[in-house]
Amino acid sequence: MDPVLAFDTAAAHCAAALLCGDRIVAIRHEPMAKGQAERLLPLLEELLAEAGIGWRDLAALGVGIGPGNFTGIRISVAAARGIALARGIPAMGVSGLEAQVYGTGRAALASLDARRDAAYVQAFDAMGQPLAPPDMGDPATLALPDLPAPPLCLGPAAAALALRTGGTSGTPATPQAEAIARIAAARAQPALPPPIPLYIRPADAAPAKPAPALLRPR
Missing domain, CATH: 3.30.420.40 (ATPase, nucleotide binding domain)
Incomplete structure (x- = not known):
């Protein structure tokens, strides 16, 4: 086993x-x-x-x-x-960040709290593969890679990221x-x-x- x-x-x-x-x-x-x-x-x-x-x-x-x-x-x-x-x-x-998007089955933006009004953010495709290295900053202004579809946004910065990208907020699967x-x-x-x-x-x-x-x- x-x-x-x-x-x-x-x-x-x-x-x-x-x-x-x-x-x-x-x-x-x-x-x-x-x-x-x-x-x-x-x-x-x-x-x-x-x-x-x-x-x-x-x-x-x-x-x-x-x-x-x-x-x-x-x-x-x-x-x-x-x-x-x-x-x-x-x-x-x-x-x-990778663990957060596991099992979602769609393009996703994962986020974790970095304190000081910042977040760790990384974009993933529908297969859970990263589209860019993780970055840290203000989720309202942090540079994001091109996404293949409106993403599922996860973590503490989900609302801000969904607003920016036209995606939806959700919870890890x-x-x-x-x-x-x-x-x-x-x-x-x-x-x-x-x-x-x-x-x-x-x-x-x-x-x-x-x-x-x-x-x-x-």
């Missing part, structure tokens, strides 16, 4: 999902402004226990790489790197952690490079360290 464990702490939450075959067997989303570093590993162990499997049974990991909170991204990416190294399995990084798990499962292959954080805000643009602190699952 090739279990895939996915998790994300890039925003004010600790979210995780366990995919076995084509079925989500456990999923959690816990809002929290801080404490993700202490909560993440126990949460993952709870999901595995709920499904009746252990760390050794995992085939792959999926991890949210941002954009979002600088510290939160580093927590989940470092955890994914450590677990993947300890268990000898691949870890796939998935952006929160799939919970974020589940979307990360399904995207990761489709991409899993041996010998992948480790996931790296996706930083867009200039102040967050420090390169990832090649050897982060490792969380070693029991």
Whole structure:
């Protein structure tokens, strides 16, 4: 059944999902402004226990790489790197913007809160493929790529983006952690490079360290 464990702490939450075959067997989303570093590993162990499997049974990991909170991204990416190294399995990084449009089946504009009256925004086609790299700025004035059709606009900037493009506001078709798990499962292959954080805000643009602190699952 090739279990895939996915998790994300890039925003004010600790979210995780366990995919076995084509079925989500456990999923959690816990809002929290801080404490993700202490909560993440126990949460993952709870999901595995709920499904009746252990760390050794995992085939792959999926991890949210941002954009979002600088510290939160580093927590989940470092955890994914450590677990993947300890268990000898691949870890796939998935952006929160890509996860947001998973399963929509139409051209979409995804957005995430960047604070300071700004948003992270990225355009995708109906197959979920990016039309341009993610950008950050005022959603009312941020440059947008040409879109093949009026888009489905998602996230906190959905209303502003829909007004600009003639699109419609909506909600994601799939919970974020589940979307990360399904995207990761489709991409899993041996010998992948480790996931790296996706930083867009200039102040967050420090390169990832090649050897982060490792969380070693029991």
